[in-house]
């Protein structure tokens with residue numbers, strides 16, 4: 001996460017107040033996140049599974065769809081004249097998964113063949129593509145994408161993050177089926193299965209098997225969710241993204257955990273299981289995560305990302321599939337959507 005320039009003058013004030021907050025006021029911040037305002041930003045059509053999202057420096061939200069191989073730009077202003085603009089439709093694949101930014105307005109997207117209701121994942125069908133968003137505006141025409149790498153040895157690629165906080169060229173990608181993390185250097189296009197760990201593994205027999213799912217790097221540490229094992233784990237990293245040792249559990253009681261994000265204090269906002277949840281790693285309460293909201297607007301929540309404008313810096317955007325059960329019953333009543341939740345916590349700054 002990094003801040004849009006108009007916000008910069010405010011940055012020291014907010015960061016100082018958040019970081020120096022006493023445990024009591026931190027608790028107040030956490031308590032305030034328990035009944036936040038929840039605003040529907042954009043509804044996709046019924047039967048559209050929004051799988052992940054990223055936020056551009058200009059505040060526009062990039063949403064990846066799993067049910068069609070497309071990325072849309074969603075305007076955070078719910079009354080925009082162009083609420084959602086198609087960015088790209090990927091060829092020869094059925095859907096999109098993780099998305100992350102490596103350098104300003106250069107985003108990478110995981111694509112692959114994953115059927116929610118039928119065959120599950122097609123091993124080896126996954127690729128990572130580059131989208132250069134510079135100059136792309138709401139209401140514009142779709143842009144080209146460049147394929148960076150195929151992953152013929154992958155099982156089920158899912159969440160993706162940048163290895164280095166600033167200026168790096170390496171992506172880390174969760175393989176939910178293999179229980180592993182792949183690295184991809186976008187300059188050399190070198191691909192390596194860089195981490196495997198028992199805490200990343202899917203539960204044997206689960207169908208579809210979904211082990212390690214969301215991934216984020218903070219302070220040379222990889223944080224990850226494991227949906228089957230219902231946990232958030234972490235592992236310290238070497239400079240090349242390999243693990244310095246075995247992973248350990250951060251949250252051991254995270255049913256349905258999908259993707260997540262860390263705030264500036266290192267606390268976790270976790271999507272999944274029809275809720276947005278909060279785990280105060282700073283206070284270390286040890287218990288299950290608190291429910292931030294279980295509004296029907298976040299039914300089928302899949303991922304969470306902080307805003308980057310002065311107006312949404314202490315809000316998160318949540319992507320949803322509208323409720324996972326619909327994809328098995330094939331009776332759709334609630335669309336996949338982008339929702340804003342005013343959590344009163346800020347994302348980690350990555351000044352460039």
Ligand SMILES: *[C@@H]1O[C@H](CO)[C@@H](O)[C@H](O)[C@H]1NC(C)=O
Pocket residue numbers: 040041042043078334335337
């Ligand atoms: C999206 O649909 C929900 C009902 O499913 C509705 O409450 C909400 O207002 C809609 N959002 C927008 C932006 O139209």
Ligand SMILES: *[C@@H]1O[C@H](CO)[C@@H](O)[C@H](O)[C@H]1NC(C)=O
Pocket residue numbers: 092093094113122124125
């Ligand atoms: C993935 O799906 C696309 C679209 O249906 C198809 O063209 C392609 O052959 C599939 N790839 C694999 C590896 O099965």
Ligand SMILES: *[C@@H]1O[C@H](CO)[C@@H](O)[C@H](O)[C@H]1NC(C)=O
Pocket residue numbers: 192194238239240241242
């Ligand atoms: C990554 O770095 C570690 C520690 O320096 C080293 O042991 C390992 O071989 C490296 N792995 C790769 C794939 O380069």
Ligand SMILES: *[C@@H]1O[C@H](CO)[C@@H](O)[C@H](O)[C@H]1NC(C)=O
Pocket residue numbers: 294295296
């Ligand atoms: C949210 O949680 C409350 C309290 O547990 C419960 O009464 C309500 O039914 C839940 N709402 C949804 C949409 O699940």
